[in-house]
Amino acid sequence: MENRLIVSSSPHIRSDETISRIMLDVIIALLPATLASIYFFRFNALKLIVLSIASAVITEAVFQKARKKPVTINDLSAVVTGLLLAFNIPPSAPWWIPVVGSAFAIAIAKQFFGGLGHNFMNPALAGRAMLLASWPTIMTNWVTPGADAVSTATPLAILKVNTAASAEQVAGTLPSLFDMFIGNIGGCLGETSALLLIIGGIYLLYRKVITWRIPFTYIGTVAVMMLIFGGGFENMLYHLLAGGLILGAFFMATDYASSPVTKKGQIIYGIGAGLLTAIIRLKGGYPEGVSYSILLMNVAAPLIDKYTSPKVFGEVKQNA
């Protein structure tokens, strides 16, 4: 009997948290928005989402097999990447767009750098950036929700054209705030419904998969910037609800591997992403700035971590 006793270093109990449970939580959180995108953009959405996930998972498996490493598709991280990439492409995109994008995200952005936990930028966003640079027309061809999808512009593109105009003057072309809130607008597959994304975000906060630090500072910074420089309260609301801000703040910027681990660092990172997004949207050539802001902050994350090491308990002598 004695020989079978296990002897190991303490602690002897572990929490029931696992990587796959965390990834499953992210998938659950994305589910409402996924269903909404299928409702708004019909079969096209379903097709693109399935292809994107399949491409991500297969790429991961093939890559790991080829390198004779254990295949870890069961941890569900590739599914999350595939789903997020699908969320970032327009519903009108041809079938091969998500396939190429997910393959790039997994192979180049994730596996080339060492796999799970070692990607220095968010793989799904890296995939989107590559697609946007390679096929800009396809990636910015927006359609209205519904069965008879017709070409439209995104609210941000409308705001961009009418930079000088106030919200009332462009009200004829801008969708109502309510439509934007529930997602009945043109845009990428998963970014349209602010409401459902927020519900998913709350679920992640409740499950403690993410903390308030990155999403709240990110969205808060954009809100403040738009209130001051973006033309008032209503324009600010448009900016918060439009584009990928909610999706990016809750689901993309919070990617563990490419965001800081320190508490202070996460706040700086969130504010930085918010500033960049606001600057790109107000002054840049693009109507949308979320992807590039997050990617830029991803690259800065190790540096932020380095300079925000928390003060160790008792580091400064104190006499009470």
Added chain:
Amino acid sequence: MNLKSFTFKGGIHPPQYKRYSEKAGIEKAEEPKVATIPMQQHIGAPCEPIVKVGDRVKVGQKIGEAKAFVSAPIHSSVSGIVKKISPMDTPTGSGVMCITIESDGLNEIHENVIPRGDIESLSRDEIINIIKEAGITGQGGASFPTHVKLSPPPDKKIDTVILNGAECEPYLTADHRLMLEYPEKIIYGLKALMKAVGVNKGYIGIENNKPDAINSMLKAAEKEPNIEIVSLVAKYPQGDEKRLINVVTGRVVPSGGLPMDVGVIVNNVGTACAVANAIQTGMPLVERVITVTGSAIKNPKNLLVKIGTPFKDIIAQCGGYKETPGKIIMGGPMMGLAQYTDEVPVIKGTSGILVLNEKEAKIPESNPCIRCGKCVDVCPVNLQPLFISQLSLKGKYEDTQKYHVTDCIECGSCSYICPSKRPLLESIRVAKKEIIAKRKKS
């Protein structure tokens, strides 16, 4: 009564598992047939045996003499004949010199075991000497000789004594039962400790998952204006000395410092009980209350056990193993020591015997770090375990100093929370050991 509960930043909420044994009143364990008493049960220098094979010894008789200042003498827990003096396996290491005594079952008390008077008539030095001669060491698990704690250098002004009744380790309930069943002994011991260091402020910190213990201690302390009961939020590692001091007094023990640096001395409630015994009856530390628990134990209990009793005998008294044991731990699941065998004896620092079944004992497979930062969030000392571990695993021990590796209190919260089940604390320990060894060399 409802007290406001206080706590520290960070920490974890592991499942409590206290229900196994929290309702079981303290029972006296059976007399061991053979007691194996190690000469090193404490932090510090080992003791020299002062008896020979064939000698007859009595309960409470000193059998190991402490030669160094940081050490504590060792006494026989049984009456009987010394059978063997040889190196044996103990819970804290193998090849430790042990005195094996065959009990005659008579429990004859040694003539030196006599009441020492009362707190009022004893001087500070007398109390410290009684504690020293009784071989009392910290009962929380670390086993630091208590008299050393009570003798700070003259430049450290002590103004507060805190008793640790947090018992934040899951499973363990020995301190809980002590507070329910012997509250007046704990108060007596605390008053003796307060007198020994010349302070008139004493606190007892208890986690709020033991409301009955809080009430029991409040009642016992009713007539003691200098003693305050502090309710603590049930969170691990609330019972860590520096967390406790911070919560109770608001003071921060400087990095690398000791509680005495902020004028505080912390002792376990079990230690206070041992001090009360040593003064009231003169009996040195020869027995203690331990929790025998875990999924693989048939009838979990809280037992008053004689030092030197083999784990095996105690487990047998708790109905034996319910299922095949996977892991036997001395202490709690967060900081306890896994044992190679159940033949080791109970020592002064044994707060519990925890037996996990094979399923619970299985070491989880370790996955890549996903940088979720949960270890950073929970670290009570504000370390960044993931980075220290990464460096340690690469053998870059020197570099871990930049991340304050030596401030780690080894509570294990990081390893507990890690979703990738990485050996965070294990690798941090390695780095810490390497660095301390190097510092000693130079």
